[in-house]
Amino acid sequence: MTEGDDESRYRYGRDREMARDASRVEAFSDAVFAIVLTLMSVDLLQLGPAREDGSGLPGALWHEWPAYLAYIITFAIVGQVWLTHHNMWRYVIRVDQVLLVFNLVLLLFVAIIPFTADLLADNLRGDPFDQRLTAALYVGAVLGEALVFNLSWWWARRRRLLHPDLDPRLARAVARRFLLGPVLYVIAFAFVFVNPLLSLCLYLVLVGVYLIRGPGDLPSSAR
Amino acid sequence: MTEGDDESRYRYGRDREMARDASRVEAFSDAVFAIVLTLMSVDLLQLGPAREDGSGLPGALWHEWPAYLAYIITFAIVGQVWLTHHNMWRYVIRVDQVLLVFNLVLLLFVAIIPFTADLLADNLRGDPFDQRLTAALYVGAVLGEALVFNLSWWWARRRRLLHPDLDPRLARAVARRFLLGPVLYVIAFAFVFVNPLLSLCLYLVLVGVYLIRGPGDLPSSAR
Amino acid sequence: MTEGDDESRYRYGRDREMARDASRVEAFSDAVFAIVLTLMSVDLLQLGPAREDGSGLPGALWHEWPAYLAYIITFAIVGQVWLTHHNMWRYVIRVDQVLLVFNLVLLLFVAIIPFTADLLADNLRGDPFDQRLTAALYVGAVLGEALVFNLSWWWARRRRLLHPDLDPRLARAVARRFLLGPVLYVIAFAFVFVNPLLSLCLYLVLVGVYLIRGPGDLPSSAR
Amino acid sequence: MTEGDDESRYRYGRDREMARDASRVEAFSDAVFAIVLTLMSVDLLQLGPAREDGSGLPGALWHEWPAYLAYIITFAIVGQVWLTHHNMWRYVIRVDQVLLVFNLVLLLFVAIIPFTADLLADNLRGDPFDQRLTAALYVGAVLGEALVFNLSWWWARRRRLLHPDLDPRLARAVARRFLLGPVLYVIAFAFVFVNPLLSLCLYLVLVGVYLIRGPGDLPSSAR
Numbered sequence: 065m066t067e068g069d070d071e072s073r074y075r076y077g078r079d080r081e082m083a084r085d086a087s088r089v090e091a092f093s094d095a096v097f098a099i100v101l102t103l104m105s106v107d108l109l110q111l112g113p114a115r116e117d118g119s120g121l122p123g124a125l126w127h128e129w130p131a132y133l134a135y136i137i138t139f140a141i142v143g144q145v146w147l148t149h150h151n152m153w154r155y156v157i158r159v160d161q162v163l164l165v166f167n168l169v170l171l172l173f174v175a176i177i178p179f180t181a182d183l184l185a186d187n188l189r190g191d192p193f194d195q196r197l198t199a200a201l202y203v204g205a206v207l208g209e210a211l212v213f214n215l216s217w218w219w220a221r222r223r224r225l226l227h228p229d230l231d232p233r234l235a236r237a238v239a240r241r242f243l244l245g246p247v248l249y250v251i252a253f254a255f256v257f258v259n260p261l262l263s264l265c266l267y268l269v270l271v272g273v274y275l276i277r278g279p280g281d282l283p284s285s286a287r
Numbered sequence: 288m289t290e291g292d293d294e295s296r297y298r299y300g301r302d303r304e305m306a307r308d309a310s311r312v313e314a315f316s317d318a319v320f321a322i323v324l325t326l327m328s329v330d331l332l333q334l335g336p337a338r339e340d341g342s343g344l345p346g347a348l349w350h351e352w353p354a355y356l357a358y359i360i361t362f363a364i365v366g367q368v369w370l371t372h373h374n375m376w377r378y379v380i381r382v383d384q385v386l387l388v389f390n391l392v393l394l395l396f397v398a399i400i401p402f403t404a405d406l407l408a409d410n411l412r413g414d415p416f417d418q419r420l421t422a423a424l425y426v427g428a429v430l431g432e433a434l435v436f437n438l439s440w441w442w443a444r445r446r447r448l449l450h451p452d453l454d455p456r457l458a459r460a461v462a463r464r465f466l467l468g469p470v471l472y473v474i475a476f477a478f479v480f481v482n483p484l485l486s487l488c489l490y491l492v493l494v495g496v497y498l499i500r501g502p503g504d505l506p507s508s509a510r
Numbered sequence: 511m512t513e514g515d516d517e518s519r520y521r522y523g524r525d526r527e528m529a530r531d532a533s534r535v536e537a538f539s540d541a542v543f544a545i546v547l548t549l550m551s552v553d554l555l556q557l558g559p560a561r562e563d564g565s566g567l568p569g570a571l572w573h574e575w576p577a578y579l580a581y582i583i584t585f586a587i588v589g590q591v592w593l594t595h596h597n598m599w600r601y602v603i604r605v606d607q608v609l610l611v612f613n614l615v616l617l618l619f620v621a622i623i624p625f626t627a628d629l630l631a632d633n634l635r636g637d638p639f640d641q642r643l644t645a646a647l648y649v650g651a652v653l654g655e656a657l658v659f660n661l662s663w664w665w666a667r668r669r670r671l672l673h674p675d676l677d678p679r680l681a682r683a684v685a686r687r688f689l690l691g692p693v694l695y696v697i698a699f700a701f702v703f704v705n706p707l708l709s710l711c712l713y714l715v716l717v718g719v720y721l722i723r724g725p726g727d728l729p730s731s732a733r
Numbered sequence: 734m735t736e737g738d739d740e741s742r743y744r745y746g747r748d749r750e751m752a753r754d755a756s757r758v759e760a761f762s763d764a765v766f767a768i769v770l771t772l773m774s775v776d777l778l779q780l781g782p783a784r785e786d787g788s789g790l791p792g793a794l795w796h797e798w799p800a801y802l803a804y805i806i807t808f809a810i811v812g813q814v815w816l817t818h819h820n821m822w823r824y825v826i827r828v829d830q831v832l833l834v835f836n837l838v839l840l841l842f843v844a845i846i847p848f849t850a851d852l853l854a855d856n857l858r859g860d861p862f863d864q865r866l867t868a869a870l871y872v873g874a875v876l877g878e879a880l881v882f883n884l885s886w887w888w889a890r891r892r893r894l895l896h897p898d899l900d901p902r903l904a905r906a907v908a909r910r911f912l913l914g915p916v917l918y919v920i921a922f923a924f925v926f927v928n929p930l931l932s933l934c935l936y937l938v939l940v941g942v943y944l945i946r947g948p949g950d951l952p953s954s955a956r
Contacts, residue, residue, distance in 0.1 A: 085373075085377065087757075088313055088314075088317065088373065090757055091314055091317055091760055092317040092320065092321055092369070094757065094760055094761040094764060095317060095318050095320075095321030095322070095541070095764050096321045096324060096325055097761065097764075098761055098764030098765045098768060099321060099322060099325040099764070099768060101765060101840065101844060102765055102769060102772065102844045103325065103328060104844075105769070105772060105844040105845065105847060105848060121856065121859070121862075121863040121866060121867070122866060135845075136841075139840075139841045139844075143837040146837075147830070147833060147834075150754075150833070154754065161370070164370055164373070168366040168369075168370075171324065171362075172359075172362045175324060175325045175327075175362075176358075178328060183348075187344065190344070193344075194344040197345060197348075198344070308596075308600065311536055311537075311540065311596065314537055314540055315540040315543065315544055318541050318543075318545070318764070319544045319547060319548055322544060322545060322548040323548060323551070326548065326551060384593070387593060387596070388589075388593075391585070391589040391592075391593075394547065394585075395582075398547060398548045398550075398551040398585075399551065399581075410567065413567070416567075417566075417567040420567060420568060420571075531819075531823065534756075534759055534760075534763065534819065537763055538767055538815070541763060541764050541766075541767030541768070542767045542770060542771055545767060545768060545771040546771060546774070549771065549774060607816070610816055610819070611812075611816075614808070614812040614815075614816075617770065617808075618805075621770060621771045621774040621808075622804075624774060625774060636790070639790075640789075640790040643790060643791060643794075644790070
């Protein structure tokens with residue numbers, strides 16, 4: 065706020081604004097992630113009425129195990145997507161309209177997950193066709209997310225929205241890793257037509273694999 | 288925190304406070320936007336019980352297409368309003384009581400959208416009068432938002448709450464753009480009395496048009 | 511991050527931490543405010559099923575006017591409490607355990623408001639005793655909030671948690687203003703036993719009065 | 734943004750990024766805490782329909798006392814966990830993948846609390862076996878949280894993710910305090926098999942004890 069030369073002040077203003085933009089997008093996305101994570105909890109709260117017409121409490125609670133499974137699966141997947149989002153946006157220092165639209169589309173897919181997880185859990189005891197249909201919807205939503213991550217990263221690299229200190233080799237490694245995701249998901253998707261539960265298990269394995277630190281993730285803490 | 292002259296320290300304190308004010312308003316508004324975006328997802332979760340009394344799962348899922356449409360429309364509209372809010376508040380560096388009240392009124396209209404979108408979707412298969420009524424309510428909520436954006440921008444310019452580096456010509460261009468919104472919405476509103484679906488389509492076109500970068504939007508990323 | 515003398519670095523660390531503490535409390539409180547503001551919207555979404563057993567859509571929508579009233583009242587009140595919270599926390603630069611507990615108690619009262627507003631709206635057409643009971647619950651929740659604001663401000667002043675540049679006369683003026691609130695609310699509370707609707711109107715007048723800028727509010731923007 | 738030597742700039746960038754990481758995790762966690770705190774309020778809103786088939790309003794309201802109790806208990810417990818999280822994360826200046834996963838597991842337990850509190854409240858009037866089962870589930874969720882806090886603190890100390898100025902003796906005192914939690918909870922857990930209500934009361938006493946400032950808490954405000 066000194067009376068220095070205007071040009072530099074303006075530039076400073078622009079840079080600061082840019083940084084604010086990126087953190088505002090992160091904060092907004094985080095709020096959506098947090099709501100989605102806890103949405104399943106709202107669903108769990110609905111168990112009360114169902115219990116009343118059941119036999120005993122333990123049986124009623126046990127009967128709802130697909131709801132618990134859906135809760136844990138959703139937490140695992142949304143948590144993993146949040147981690148990926150977190151890791152990717154650490155490198156974004158500027159945003160443009162297109163990246164914001166991509167981010168909104170990503171959040172649209174994220175917000176669908178509790179719905180598809182719920183459908184899937186409800187049909188784990190259903191007939192094979194319904195199992196396949198709901199598993200397909202579920203993996204489809206996750207596939208959509210993986211595609212949007214690829215688009216966002218490609219766009220951010222092309223439009224130079226990333227931190228200038230980011231090593232181009234690292235940026236390429238992250239791009240390759242993002243590209244691998246949809247391929248693996250399509251394979252898991254194919255198993256839906258063999259055995260939906262196997263497909264789901266494969267998917268959970270993928271979540272676990274992604275939690276292992278890869279290129280572009282948070283730097284190892286032992287520096 | 289040096290023992291420098293008090294006056295400058297106080298000034299610094301005031302400026303920092305101001306900046307904090309503006310980001311707190313943004314964070315608060317973002318939380319409301321995020322909740323509204325995911326509210327439709329809560330609505331989707333309610334499909335479970337409805338399905339049980341349906342025939343098969345695919346038919347039951349298909350029967351709920353208005354809910355999916357409402358979900359996508361709400362995401363598109365709330366997303367666009369969020370972008371506009373984001374673009375406008377990038378220039379706000381100070382807030383006063385009146386701007387905060389305007390912002391609360393804006394959020395009131397934002398939080399109504401899932402309700403009106405839901406009503407609209409439920410009545411796409413209803414009789415013509417109900418279609419018109421719900422489309423009118425829906426467009427009315429969006430119109431309210433557009434009017435509040437105009438009021439807020441006018442007030443922020445008048446009370447010098449915007450960044451001093453903001454080019455006055457740019458500020459006027461944004462004002463003209465904000466003014467165009469309600470005019471277009473009133474035209475879309477008029478079509479409600481001809482054909483509600485056409486009115487809705489026109490509105491979705493408007494959302495698309497607004498996503499194209501206009502004056503006051505995020506600067507092009509290729510600097 | 512220079513290798514300067516440790517003591518000053520530690521102090522810097524402490525001061526920065528302090529500031530971070532205060533903004534984290536604000537962000538957390540804002541999330542609660544935002545959720546409460548939009549909770550009524552979830553309630554509005556429940557209208558769908560109710561409508562199905564109604565006669566026509568306009569009648570069904572009209573029949574739900576207490577829900578709209580509850581929505582607007584809640585928005586007005588929670589919005590005003592958010593403004594007061596915002597204005598008060600602008601001066602808080604440090605927090606301690608007790609202030610955090612006071613803040614949690616405040617949020618407990620805030621989160622109750624949609625429930626009491628809903629009860630009140632549902633009983634505007636009920637018998638006089640129910641009207642009085644629900645109005646009493648409602649005003650009671652608001653009274654609780656006003657008392658917690660007084661406690662928090664008293665504690666923050668006593669424990670020197672406020673900005674050192676805050677004029678003590680302004681701090682006293684804010685304290686007087688906070689003290690006036692409960693007195694006015696108790697008067698509005700007394701009118702519950704005369705006429706619940708009158709009591710409610712008085713309360714809405716109080717909200718309006720509080721929106722007028724008083725001591726401790728955001729500085730006038732024309733500097 | 735000067736053209737200084739790249740290495741120092743990169744370091745600065747890394748440090749700033751680190752700080753941003755930690756605050757992003759806090760903001761994300763806070764959103765989950767805020768949603769959980771207000772979830773019970775959604776539950777309270779469901780009282781309306783239940784009331785309609787009741788006798789009078791006061792009786793119907795009174796009949797719902799377990800819901801109010803669950804609301805207050807949840808607020809107390811989630812509030813206390815938030816305080817502990819707040820106090821712990823004040824010292825975290827860097828994050829790694831593992832700490833983020835621990836934090837997600839913590840949030841998973843936090844988001845379960847409204848469900849277990851609701852179950853517990855619904856069964857306070859039930860038969861002894863159901864009381865014990867629900868109390869066990871409830872204390873189990875809290876125990877899970879306490880264990881995750883221990884894991885997180887142990888990991889953060891081992892991987893040097895804490896502020897370098899943090900006194901090692903203080904870090905050890907916090908670790909001892911975190912270790913005490915599960916021990917006390919297991920004792921409270923044991924009382925479930927004697928008397929569930931007594932177990933609950935013991936637990937509420939523990940919450941109260943934790944609100945008293947211990948090692949690692951916010952510094953006393955009188956400096």
